[in-house]
Amino acid sequence: MAVSLQTLIDRSIRNMGSGIHPVVKETAIEVIKRSYKEGIYVQMTSGYRSFAEQNKLYAKGRTAPGEIVTNARAGQSNHNYGLAVDYVLLSSDGKTTIWTVNTNWKRVAQIAKALGFAWGGDWNSFKDYPHLEMTGGLSLSQLQAGKRPVLVSKVNNKTPAVPKSTKKQSSKKSSSSGGRAIVRTIQSTLNKRYKLNIKVDGYQGPETYKALLKGFQTELNKQFHAGLVVDGEWGPKTRAAVVNVRKGAKGSITWILQALLICKGYDVNGLDSIFGHGLEKAVRAFQKANGLAVDGVAGRVTWTRLFA
Ligand SMILES: [Zn+2]
Structure with a gap:
């Protein structure tokens, strides 16, 4: 049985945390809804991270066990200001995460961009495919200095049409991508x-x-x-x-x-x-x-x- 839209939204709200900016939150939920309508199951894996959480993450692979997962210390990530979320695709039953940057993954990015998000997959230096952010034009140093953006919700914006070649693309695989x-x-x-x-x-x-x-x-x-x-x-x-x-x-x-x-x-x-x-x-x-x-x-x- 396919995972319900409400389950994806509930999990995402929990993962985004209470410190997420309300417009970012609302827009992320809209991304999930629109993707769901196209048969793409997407979930937010993270959103707001406190400075303490960020430092803990930064320590991973450095002073703590595990692999390095971020180059940002506390205050150096837009997640720390509640302005960024990360997403992942799920199998249709909602049980397995799929980290493949495939047509569906890119389609989610396209939907998100039409709603005002910037996508980490577009970055030149380090591509961060799960990452979506809305900074309202503020730089990290402005955020660090205490400025906060005024974000305008674009959830009424239309989604661009699916490119023809991806329309019939369906996820035939149920397993995760390793x-x-x-x-x-x-x-x-x-x-x-x-x-x-x-x-x-x-x-x-x-x-x-x-x-x-x-x-x-x-x-x-x-x-x-x-x-x-x-x-x-x-x-x-x-x-x-x-x-x-x-x-x-x-x-x-x-x-x-x-x-x-x-x-x-x-x-x-x-x-x-x-x-x-x-x-x-x-x-x-x-x-x-x-x-x-x-x-x-x-x-x-x-x-x-x-x-x-
Ligand atoms: Zn991120």
């Missing part, structure tokens, strides 16, 4: 193994897929003398050079297949470079979901669908 930690592992392995320099942020966007394809091209060159240009583009030469990968295989190409499927939300039962039963099951599920012949072997058509 979580951010495993995606970080994939990104840092790609950097090390193929001498790349992609962001290790746990979000599988176009940059990650391009790096996976570069890795794939590199392996085809190394192992099969394919003579490909390593450009991360799915062209006819790469397509022609593809090899079949099936149960029993092991090595870097198998690893790339596992990483791709993990990024697309499939459970491959471990990123271990060994083509076992779990990976075969995932390949079959992917083939089925994409209307391909279901044989559990990653051949030309399957690789093309994974990369192109």
Whole structure:
């Protein structure tokens, strides 16, 4: 059964905290409602953070255990002024978070922007895909100096139309996308193994897929003398050079297949470079979901669908 709109709103209100600016709160709820109407289940994971909470978060991965999750100390985040929220997609039953920056994720950002939010995914330096904020034109130093914005609600603004290509896109996968930690592992392995320099942020966007394809091209060159240009583009030469990968295989190409499927939300039962039963099951599920012949072997058509 699909999660109810009210459940998503209730959870989000709780997560945004009482210190959230009323206009930010109202607008965030409107984002949830409009997304829900389009079959996109979104929830706010955080909103207002006190200075103490921010410092605690800052300590994570530095003086406290865990991974680094923020570069902002107390007072350095718009969350500290109740002007920012973070969102995540949910599976239709509302039980699993989906951290994939896919068409639905971007659609939520588009809806939010039409309602006056700025989106962290548009930032140039560090992309913060879950982040939405409304600062009313005030800078962080003005906020730190005690100024507060006058925000005007835009909940009556219309949502822009869904771009045609995304309209029929539905979430066929029910599983989460492996979580951010495993995606970080994939990104840092790609950097090390193929001498790349992609962001290790746990979000599988176009940059990650391009790096996976570069890795794939590199392996085809190394192992099969394919003579490909390593450009991360799915062209006819790469397509022609593809090899079949099936149960029993092991090595870097198998690893790339596992990483791709993990990024697309499939459970491959471990990123271990060994083509076992779990990976075969995932390949079959992917083939089925994409209307391909279901044989559990990653051949030309399957690789093309994974990369192109
Ligand atoms: Zn944020």
